[in-house]
Amino acid sequence: MRLLQRYITMELFRVFAMVLTGISVLLVFVGVFQQASENGLGAMEVIQILPYVLYSLLPITIPATMLLTVTVVYGRMAGDQELTAARAAGINLLSLIWPSLLMGAMLSVLALLLTDQVIPWSIQKIQETVLVKMEKIFLDQLRADHQFVESSQGLAITVIDVQDKTLIKPTIRYTPDNGQIFTIQAESARIRFNIQERTAWIKIVGGYINMDDGHGAWIREEEYPFPLPMVDKQPKARHMAVKEISEELEEITATRRQQESHRVLARSSHLLTGHFEQLAMSSFVELVQQQHVDNRRVDRLSTEYHSRFALAGSCFFFVLVGSPFSIMQAKRQFLTSFFMVFMPIVFLYYPVVMLAMNQSKNGMVPPESVMWIANIATGVIGIYLLRRVVRN
Incomplete structure (x- = not known):
């Protein structure tokens, strides 16, 4: 690397580090405050999640920071006639712009690695911290209200009193995924949270379990697992790595093929035996399951998969637009140039990305094509500006 390119590269790194530090510190406190207010975290829990919130915010701050960096560096060099002297x-x-393009490409790869590997890990650490605090919140709510209801998990608990972690005369009603409702009434129960398994274990002492089909049994001492309250049964797509998303998509595809084979055999059996009513019912159930379970999950996973690469690549395309634009606006203040190029990104680029994500999550458009529309449009504009700067 020649002297002039080294000079530009060092200027880019210096400004980028200063701006990223300032923006990250500001956003970290906003993110920590949001997590603390949503989950009722104390001072110690806030300190624990502080570095993890920083990791999760970097993919958001890096593209905007790099755009501001090239605006400052190239705008100042053009305003001081350094670029004119070089030409x-x-x-x-x-040859003077390629250091910023190379840095933008490297930061795009870094943003992808952060989004794919670091952010799922940091979110898991934040959830573990929240879950430890949630046990206390759960017991405090039972102690104060004598009941806890989590309709999304099908769990309802009422108690007479709570002593330490022991529930006095609890009544537990739970509806698992198979739809078999059962109710447990006990003299006492002790609860413990398993953070790794995302499961709450309730040890029943001296109780009776009653099923909705009329069957029941006495319990002398038994421990039952329940899903942790306020925790999603299925991980969100944005909390998963690309490898995990690909594996789940392959698993869903394999399950669909297996279910389709079973349905074909069932249809053939109903046709041979003349059970046409069961044939119609099985077709209806098949349609409902396919629309409301598999397709929705596949759309969300596919959208997250392709949007992760597209959003990570935005850093390079922002540099492609910002570098020549800041040179063209040499006589203006760098903040003016920054907002002139950043406002269209805020009001055009990100709305297009959000619209594409929403439509692809709903299965309206294929995510592998629409998620790159904003980047392609930005790239075309950037190449046009770059050609104008080089020619003039």
């Missing part, structure tokens, strides 16, 4: 010495302007 007068016979130096091609592209």
Whole structure:
């Protein structure tokens, strides 16, 4: 790398580090405050999740920071006539811009790695911290209200009193995924949270379990697992790595093929035996299951898979637009140039990305094509501006 390129690269790194530090510190406190207010975290829990919130915010701050960086560096160099002097010495302007393009490409790869590997890990650590606090919140709510209802998990608990972690005369009603409702009435029960398994274990002492089909049994001492309250049964797509998303998509595809084979056999059996009513019912159930379970999950996973690469690549395309634009606006203040290029990104780029994500999650459009529309449009504009700068 020649002297002039080294000078530009060092300027880019210096400004980028300063701006990223300032923006990250500001957003970290906003993110920590949001997590604390949503989950009722104390001072110690806030300190524990502080670094993890920083990791989760970096993919958001890096593209905007890099855009501001190239605006500051190239705007100042153009305003001080440094670029004009370089061109007068016979130096091609592209050779002065490629350090920013290379840095933008490297930061795009870094953003992808952060989104794919670091953010799921940091979110898991935040959830573990929240779950430890949630046990106390759960017991405090039972102690104060004598009941706890989590309709999304099908769990309802009422108690007479709570002593330490022991529930006095609890009544537990739970509806698992198979739809078999059962109710447990006990003299006492002790609860413990398993953070790794995302499961709450309730040890029943001296109780009776009653099923909705009329069957029941006495319990002398037994421990039952329940899903943790306020925790999603299925991990969100944005909390998963690309490898995990690909594996789940392959698993869903394999399950669909297996279910389709079973349905074909069932249809053949109903046709041979003349049970046409069962054939119609099985077709209806098949349609409902396919629409409301598999397709929705596949759409969300596919959207997250492709949007992760597209959003990570935005850093490079922002540099492609910001570098020549800041050179063209040399006589303006760098903040003016930054907002002139950043406002269209805020009001055009991100709305297009959000619209594409929403439509692809709903299965309206294929995510592998629409998620790149905003980047392609930004790239076309950037190449046009770059050609104008080089020619003039």
